[in-house]
Amino acid sequence: MNSKSPLTRGQRWVVKIGSSLLTNDGQGLDFQRIKGWVDQLADLHRSGMQIILVSSGAVAAGMHRLGWSRRPIELELLQAAAAVGQTSLVQCYEQCFQEHQIHTAQILLTHEDLSDRKRYLNARNSLRTLLSLPVMPIINENDTVITDEIKFGDNDTLGALVANLMEADALIILTDQQGLYDRDPRYSKDAALIPQAKATDPSLVAMASGAGALGSGGMATKVRAAKLASRSGAVTAICAGREENVLRRLRSGEAIGTLLTPDQEPIVARKQWLAGHLKTRGSVFLDAGAELALVKKGRSLLPVGVSRLEGNFKRGEAVSCIGESGRLVAIGLINYDAAECGKILRRASQEIFDILGYISEPELIHRDNLVLME
Ligand SMILES: Nc1ncnc2c1ncn2[C@@H]1O[C@H](COP(=O)(O)OP(=O)(O)O)[C@@H](O)[C@H]1O
Numbered sequence: 001m002n003s004k005s006p007l008t009r010g011q012r013w014v015v016k017i018g019s020s021l022l023t024n025d026g027q028g029l030d031f032q033r034i035k036g037w038v039d040q041l042a043d044l045h046r047s048g049m050q051i052i053l054v055s056s057g058a059v060a061a062g063m064h065r066l067g068w069s070r071r072p073i074e075l076e077l078l079q080a081a082a083a084v085g086q087t088s089l090v091q092c093y094e095q096c097f098q099e100h101q102i103h104t105a106q107i108l109l110t111h112e113d114l115s116d117r118k119r120y121l122n123a124r125n126s127l128r129t130l131l132s133l134p135v136m137p138i139i140n141e142n143d144t145v146i147t148d149e150i151k152f153g154d155n156d157t158l159g160a161l162v163a164n165l166m167e168a169d170a171l172i173i174l175t176d177q178q179g180l181y182d183r184d185p186r187y188s189k190d191a192a193l194i195p196q197a198k199a200t201d202p203s204l205v206a207m208a209s210g211a212g213a214l215g216s217g218g219m220a221t222k223v224r225a226a227k228l229a230s231r232s233g234a235v236t237a238i239c240a241g242r243e244e245n246v247l248r249r250l251r252s253g254e255a256i257g258t259l260l261t262p263d264q265e266p267i268v269a270r271k272q273w274l275a276g277h278l279k280t281r282g283s284v285f286l287d288a289g290a291e292l293a294l295v296k297k298g299r300s301l302l303p304v305g306v307s308r309l310e311g312n313f314k315r316g317e318a319v320s321c322i323g324e325s326g327r328l329v330a331i332g333l334i335n336y337d338a339a340e341c342g343k344i345l346r347r348a349s350q351e352i353f354d355i356l357g358y359i360s361e362p363e364l365i366h367r368d369n370l371v372l373m374e
C-alpha cells in the first residue's frame, strides 16, 4: 500500500460513473459491469467509508429502451429519454446493491437545489442522514424538470458540487479513457497520460476537449470539476471504469489514471471554502459553555448556549459564531431563521416545539455543518 496517495486516507468519496461506461456501446445498461462497480462500492462501504454515487446513464438507457440510435438534441426528447431511463438505472443499482444488503436512495437534483441556501441545507442534511443510516445515495440531475438555465449540464460538475456540499475527501470520476491525456486520445495515437497535476493548473484546460457519442461533457468538464472539487479540499481521480478492481485499487493507493490535487491541505481549503463560498448573513454570540462545547468537545451548537444574535438570516444561511471575547470561533449553517432563533435562544432544545409549534432540528447548528476557525 502506498501511504502517500491521498486516496488511502479520508472516509468520504463521491464516485461518478459516466454514460460512456454504463451502457454497452449504446446497447442498454451494462448490467455485468454495473454489478462489478457495485461489488467494489459495497466493499468500501463495509470498510466504513461513506460513498455517494453520482450516476449518469438515464438518457442513454432511455434511448435504448425507446429504440433511438442517436442522442436527440431537442430538450423535450432528452427529458423524455431521461425519465424513461432513470427507472431502469435505479432498478439496476437497487438489484445489485440488494445482493450486499445495502439499501439505495434516489436523489435527483437541479442547480437551484444547490444555489438556494435553504434547499442547500436540506440536501446536505438529507444526504448526511442517509449516510448515517447507512444507505447508498444515488444522485443524478433531475433532467425532466430542468431548462437550459438551471441545468448543471453534466454530471462531472454535479459530482464536484456534491463533493463541496458534503465536504468529501475525494471525487472519483470513472470514464471510458485511462485518465486525462495531454490531448484527446481519440484523435492522437501518441497522446500521453497525465499521472498527476494540481487541479488548478491552467494548462490542463487546453489539453481537455469534448465528449464521445454518449457522454455530455468530455474531459473539459472533468478538469473543471476537479478544480471545483478542490475548493473544498477534495482530490479528484479520473480513471478508466473498465480497469479491473479500479475502486479497490485506488483505495489501496495504487497510481491509476490521473490524480488532480488541491493546492492546499484539505482542512485549510475546507475552512476557506466555507468562509468564502458561504457569505455569512449574521452572527450568533456564544456563552462560555457553548464556546467550550464547540472548540474542545466537538459538539453541535444548541440554542441554550446562545446569548444574542445579529442579522436577518434565513434557515440554511451561514452565520458567524462569536465567542465572549469577540473572537470568531466558527462559521456554520443555521437551522432556524433569525426570528425563530430570537425566540429559542437561551432555551433548552426540548422547548423548541412548544415555542415555535414545530421542530426542525434540536441543534441551532449541527456539528457537521460547522467549521472551527482557529
Ligand atoms: N485530453 C483528453 N484526455 C482524455 N480524453 C479526452 C481528452 N479530451 C477529450 N477526451 C474525450 O473525453 C471522453 C470522455 O468524456 P465523456 O464522453 O463525456 O464521458 P463520460 O460519459 O464518462 O462523462 C473520452 O472518450 C475522450 O475521447
Ligand SMILES: N[C@@H](CCC(=O)OP(=O)(O)O)C(=O)O
Binding pocket: 017, 018, 019, 020, 055, 056, 057, 058, 059, 060, 082, 140, 141, 143, 153, 154, 155, 156, 211, 214, 215, 216, 217, 218
Ligand atoms: N443526467 C444525464 C447525465 C448526462 C451526463 O452528464 O453524462 P456524462 O457526461 O456521461 O456524465 C443522464 O443521466 O443521462
